[in-house]
Amino acid sequence: MKAASILDYRELARRRLPRFLFDYIDGGSYAEVTLGRNVADLEAVALRQRVLRDISDIDLSTTLFGQRLAMPMALGPVGLAGLNARRGEVQAARAAEAAGVPFTLSTVSACPLSEVAGAVATPPWFQLYMIRDRGFMIDLMQQAGAARCPVLVFTVDMPVPGTRYRDYRSGLAGAPGLGGSLRRLGQAATHPRWAWDVGLWGRPHHLGNVAPVLKGKTGLNDFFAWMRDNFDPAIRWDDLDFIRQHWKGPIVLKGVLDAEDAREAAARGVDGVIVSNHGGRQLDGVPSTARALPAIADAVGDRLTLMADGGIRSGLDVVRMLALGAKGVLLGRAWAWALAGAGEAGVAHVLRLLEAEMRVAMGLTGVTRVEQINEKILAGGE
Numbered sequence: 001m002k003a004a005s006i007l008d009y010r011e012l013a014r015r016r017l018p019r020f021l022f023d024y025i026d027g028g029s030y031a032e033v034t035l036g037r038n039v040a041d042l043e044a045v046a047l048r049q050r051v052l053r054d055i056s057d058i059d060l061s062t063t064l065f066g067q068r069l070a071m072p073m074a075l076g077p078v079g080l081a082g083l084n085a086r087r088g089e090v091q092a093a094r095a096a097e098a099a100g101v102p103f104t105l106s107t108v109s110a111c112p113l114s115e116v117a118g119a120v121a122t123p124p125w126f127q128l129y130m131i132r133d134r135g136f137m138i139d140l141m142q143q144a145g146a147a148r149c150p151v152l153v154f155t156v157d158m159p160v161p162g163t164r165y166r167d168y169r170s171g172l173a174g175a176p177g178l179g180g181s182l183r184r185l186g187q188a189a190t191h192p193r194w195a196w197d198v199g200l201w202g203r204p205h206h207l208g209n210v211a212p213v214l215k216g217k218t219g220l221n222d223f224f225a226w227m228r229d230n231f232d233p234a235i236r237w238d239d240l241d242f243i244r245q246h247w248k249g250p251i252v253l254k255g256v257l258d259a260e261d262a263r264e265a266a267a268r269g270v271d272g273v274i275v276s277n278h279g280g281r282q283l284d285g286v287p288s289t290a291r292a293l294p295a296i297a298d299a300v301g302d303r304l305t306l307m308a309d310g311g312i313r314s315g316l317d318v319v320r321m322l323a324l325g326a327k328g329v330l331l332g333r334a335w336a337w338a339l340a341g342a343g344e345a346g347v348a349h350v351l352r353l354l355e356a357e358m359r360v361a362m363g364l365t366g367v368t369r370v371e372q373i374n375e376k377i378l379a380g381g382e
Contacts, residue, residue: 003341006313006334006350012341013084016194018187020170021083025336027166028280035280037288038311045290045320046379050366058359061100062370064305064328065151065250065271070100071355072370073318075347076309076330077127077153077254080223082110082208084340086198089208090119092339095347097122099355104153104330107131107140108227109208117147125151127254129158130235134242136213141246143209152247153274154240157255159233162282173224181221240268252307254330255282257292259299272305279310279332290324294375297325315357319365322373323381 003009014022028035062072075096082088089103089111096103097120104125105116117123126144131137144152167173171183188195207214207223213230214222243251252272253265265273275293277286289310297306308321309330321329334354338346362368365377375381 003338003346003349005353006337009337009341009346009350010333012346013337016191017084017340018184018191018194020167020172020184020187021080021194022340023166023170024080024172025078025084025333025340027164028284029162029164029282030284032280032284034277034284034286034288038277038280038290039313040311041288041290042311042313042317042320045324047320047323047361047365048377048379048381049364050377053366055363055366055368058362058368060355060358060362060370062328064102064307065252067102067150069102069328071318071351071358072322072328073354074102074104074125074307074328074330075335076332077104077106077109077155078332078336079106079108080110081106081336081339083198084336085343087111087115088198088339088343089116091344092335092347093120093124095335095344095351098348099351101351102151104151105149107209108223112208112211113140113143113147113149117149123148123150125149125153127153127155128243129155130232130239132230132232133213138246140209141243145247145249149249151250151252152243153252153254154243155254155278156235157257157276157278157282158231159235160231161228162278162284164281172220181219184220237264237268240270252305256296257286257289259295262296262300266300266303270304272307273300274330275306275308275310275326276330277310290320293321293324293326315354315359316361318354318358319361319373319377322370323375323377325375 060071062069085091089109093103093116102125104127106127107129126149188199250271253270254274255276256262256273257277262273275289275296289308293308305327307328308326309332318329334350335347338350367373
């Protein structure tokens with residue numbers, strides 16, 4: 001199968017990954033209502049088609065948090081993405097660097113920060129959760145600082161993990177011990193190429209940044225048990241003081257979905273906010289990011305840099321998000337599917353697809369610069 005779109009890579013990922021891994025990156029919480037809304041509401045955003053304008057010189061470049069980017073996007077943090085291909089986060093970081101956009105490494109990545117940062121000349125952004133073990137958080141921030149990571153993405157919408165039925169059905173969650181392990185082994189056996197390339201040869205790196213605190217435990221059950229036990233439900237706004245004490249660069253809050261929270265973030269002096277519902281993986285039934293974004297943009301204006309994720313399946317969707325008020329977007333499933341489907345080459349191809357699709361969408365709406373994309377290109381805009 002030759003992929004021509006992001007959704008084609010989803011199908012490649014479905015074919016090539018064991019079910020427990022595909023469902024982990026593909027699924028959402030509960031009935032996946034918000035997961036569906038993210039896509040449907042973004043697709044429903046109508047744009048104004050304009051004609052007889054000089055669109056011969058389209059430039060997709062922009063600046064976010066002092067970093068000049070080839071396109072207004074970054075690869076967002078995806079937990080355990082490195083299990084989708086051997087040393088997967090390294091492959092994705094290389095593709096992002098070649099395309100001139102940032103790669104964001106998750107706290108719960110499969111590859112450790114040292115490995116990813118050592119593989120590229122452009123340091124990645126680093127994503128952090130609020131963890132009960134503050135010493136471990138400090139150590140992670142110090143590692144990110146030493147690796148010259150330019151941006152800290154602080155995820156605030158996961159004080160407790162969401163309930164994801166697909167993970168229970170696949171054996172990734174809810175079946176501790178031998179039962180869950182046997183189910184995963186059975187699924188891996190039906191995908192021998194993945195089992196050989198990643199499950200066997202990629203195994204030494206699959207616990208990533210949390211390996212030191214697992215103290216020799218190496219199983220996925222141990223990994224998820226640590227996540228359940230160590231995410232801190234007592235997180236509050238004052239914890240930003242702790243983060244800023246140990247991180248001197250830009251701080252971006254990921255997981256804001258309410259205008260009041262966005263105003264509080266601006267008042268607290270953070271550098272940016274990512275409008276996100278965690279890809280529909282946390283509280284099912286909340287609004288899509290496309291629905292939430294305009295009110296948040298109105299609430300904070302230019303007081304901080306606004307980004308968004310959720311439901312982006314094309315370069316056209318990127319333009320839609322920018323028209324709704326974002327200055328840039330994070331990609332999640334788009335690059336994870338591509339990594340699973342074709343490794344580094346797949347991620348590089350998806351980024352080329354997004355660039356080409358953005359150029360078409362910008363040209364047909366009559367804009368040639370990213371800063372010209374705003375509510376005026378929406379249908380009904382003036």
